[in-house]
Amino acid sequence: MTIKVGVLGAKGRVGQAVVEGVEVSDDLELVATIGRDDSLELLSLNGAEVVVDFTQPDSVMGNLEYCIAQGMHCVVGTTGFTDERLKQVEEWTQQEGAGHVLIAPNFAISAVLTMVFARQAAPYFETAEVVEFHHPTKLDAPSGTAIHTAQGIAESRAKAGLGAMPDATAQSLEGARGALVDGIPVHAVRTRGMVAHEEVIFGAEGQSLTIRQDSYDRNSFTPGVLLGIREIEKFPGLTYGLEEYLGL
Amino acid sequence: MTIKVGVLGAKGRVGQAVVEGVEVSDDLELVATIGRDDSLELLSLNGAEVVVDFTQPDSVMGNLEYCIAQGMHCVVGTTGFTDERLKQVEEWTQQEGAGHVLIAPNFAISAVLTMVFARQAAPYFETAEVVEFHHPTKLDAPSGTAIHTAQGIAESRAKAGLGAMPDATAQSLEGARGALVDGIPVHAVRTRGMVAHEEVIFGAEGQSLTIRQDSYDRNSFTPGVLLGIREIEKFPGLTYGLEEYLGL
């Protein structure tokens, strides 16, 4: 038994990668690829069970309203979800016969797991720092993912009752100790040739633990999308973030 | 309120490190240090609530029988526990008023977490390999920890229904692809100057996840022992392995 998949935004770079990922998976069947000008009805006509949406903020809500009402599940990587939008989507999913929805800001499984493991490890180490590496054309430093990771570590430390980290630095060149995100130092390295990489370094007496994530390629979200397609049947309503699907 | 701690094997190298760890902890109070020739009664006389045992296989069972019966909890890093011994200890802990027992083969939190995270991550990646690094005077290759890690990954992959890993290797120098432990390649590097280090490398389309553990020093078990002392009150009976105490 295969799962019948429709892809919205199938002509875009991300959509194409999803299409390829579906096509090479024996348990998935591609039944519709929808571009900006195609009718959403092609999805239902072709019997799509799960619809993947990597489109634009201005079209995603319309897509979701239609698909959810038709009972099709939706795996969504489109950006721009405010709390208000999320609340609206949740309401749609609560109708009888509604499709399930997964909306995730990051589908790269290695990045999601790095954040999850960082939260889990944080209570057991005296120190924690984040170093991220990206290409030098990136506009923001540190990356959004690194900031989220640091926030997660800080929350986890606080919950465990850990105080400020030890740091005897008395003489310092400005910037050497990184940017503090909720008390966690974050360092941003910009290296030509690199894509997107993150390292979390925990230290305790006599030992350290390093969790490192490397994205070599913009296709790195594909395995996460395929996981979403395969598991969404089990997650009624709206799920935000891939973490829950990982059962962690 | 402090926890009153007694240390068995307090003169040994490991015992000394535990003694130091207890002494620098405000929430722990060292009430007895027991050498090979001292009476175990000093533990009860001094009101020890938790006893740490890093002694020898020939003395540990006697120590445990006494302490458990006295209602003292036991944190045990001594080796040589067979299934039979574990069963015996479990029986002792089931008497009324018995102390709790934690026996762990590895108290280095970074190593324990590496194994836990490796199991958690395994279902989400097509490939997994283990590389371990030790000093060149080590007798066995790969290390016991690396073998355990690989076994955990293999179990986790099997449970998730993953098959054999892709590997197109057609021409190979003997040994290049490592030792297979339940289908997981494990590589052992021997480097002068290193202590004990392990790296688990997971790969999926366009990305990889690396979990690395470094032990720089033989004191790396101390944080795990202190964690055991602090948490053992909550874990009645016998617990084997530090994983449960980590709540993961």
Next chain:
Amino acid sequence: MTIKVGVLGAKGRVGQAVVEGVEVSDDLELVATIGRDDSLELLSLNGAEVVVDFTQPDSVMGNLEYCIAQGMHCVVGTTGFTDERLKQVEEWTQQEGAGHVLIAPNFAISAVLTMVFARQAAPYFETAEVVEFHHPTKLDAPSGTAIHTAQGIAESRAKAGLGAMPDATAQSLEGARGALVDGIPVHAVRTRGMVAHEEVIFGAEGQSLTIRQDSYDRNSFTPGVLLGIREIEKFPGLTYGLEEYLGL
């Protein structure tokens, strides 16, 4: 003053990357792109000063004979050069007015430097091992580059009078200690998502030195080719390998 560049094999994947690299360089001017069916005379007619050849073993010798005789310098990444072929090319370069030739098996500067530095470091460390990481569709293990690196280390150790490396391994799973290349252990890891990566790990008392090279992309040879184009005027005759151009 710009250098006028012609590219042979300009339609191939590698040739295209070279074309792009030349086009974005202010000091280089692309004057001719030659495919399999184009006449070599276009190179001279357009005043090419340096010709880049990433073609096939069956065409490269004809290309070189023509270009060298015309006084054009040749930067060559085509494979299949036997000693006999190299000798022939050398003879051609010794004619009056002949062009200079650079033939290199690897134009990735990071890989070339890794080999150079590994040779330089080898005499100062008791132990040395090589770990290489590639995608799981690679046919050979270890990689040719890793074998070359190990051979260079072995030669450098021998020249310095170092004997066999310490290794107390007494119990071992088969393959755990890697493949021995001239006495140097080499480990090959196959990870989905990775491209081509190599790590050389040296150890001495209390310390280690790791040299790591990552190729994220098949364009990683471009900087080495551009370096060859810019420097070839200074290197008369035939040069084999990019090392000399690096002045190391």
Next chain:
Amino acid sequence: MTIKVGVLGAKGRVGQAVVEGVEVSDDLELVATIGRDDSLELLSLNGAEVVVDFTQPDSVMGNLEYCIAQGMHCVVGTTGFTDERLKQVEEWTQQEGAGHVLIAPNFAISAVLTMVFARQAAPYFETAEVVEFHHPTKLDAPSGTAIHTAQGIAESRAKAGLGAMPDATAQSLEGARGALVDGIPVHAVRTRGMVAHEEVIFGAEGQSLTIRQDSYDRNSFTPGVLLGIREIEKFPGLTYGLEEYLGL
């Protein structure tokens, strides 16, 4: 033929490690160990050919004056050498029959090679950054070694005519991009359990090169000291820094 070695400051922690290193070396013979209250004449009386000085700034000049005049070579790790002191030592070494002198701020071969290789690699990469890792009780950030490494990279880039590194960062948390040392970003990570570690990361199109040095132990200077003892006969006069002895 063995080399006869005397050790000044033999009771200090560093001196003891040197004594042990000499004792386990078949080609070296320990002939004198001198503490603060012992006479320097024991060195000459016992026929020391090379004297190792890890003492204090207030005693080293007297030690050197005596030893050099006696024709004994001196390997010196004591700190506090000003230009004036170096000039004085150089004068002493120019007398007839004078001993040779090696003064080095860092005897850890892995750290010295990291600096040497960083200088060599710098001209070939668009970007270069330094990340150093130390225990959280370190007072200065970044470390002196990291600053020196960055300065060497900057000099090497300037000599090669490279301009400023690309960096499109437009939005940044303060400190995220590290401290600039002569234009090279340097990041200082403070991790409990670590000792002293440095990583230099170079990037070019499609590739990166990472040189990493780990000191696990305060004995990491011993191999450099032993190298100095063995090679000093070949280096008349005063040599500053271990680099020249490495022939690089």
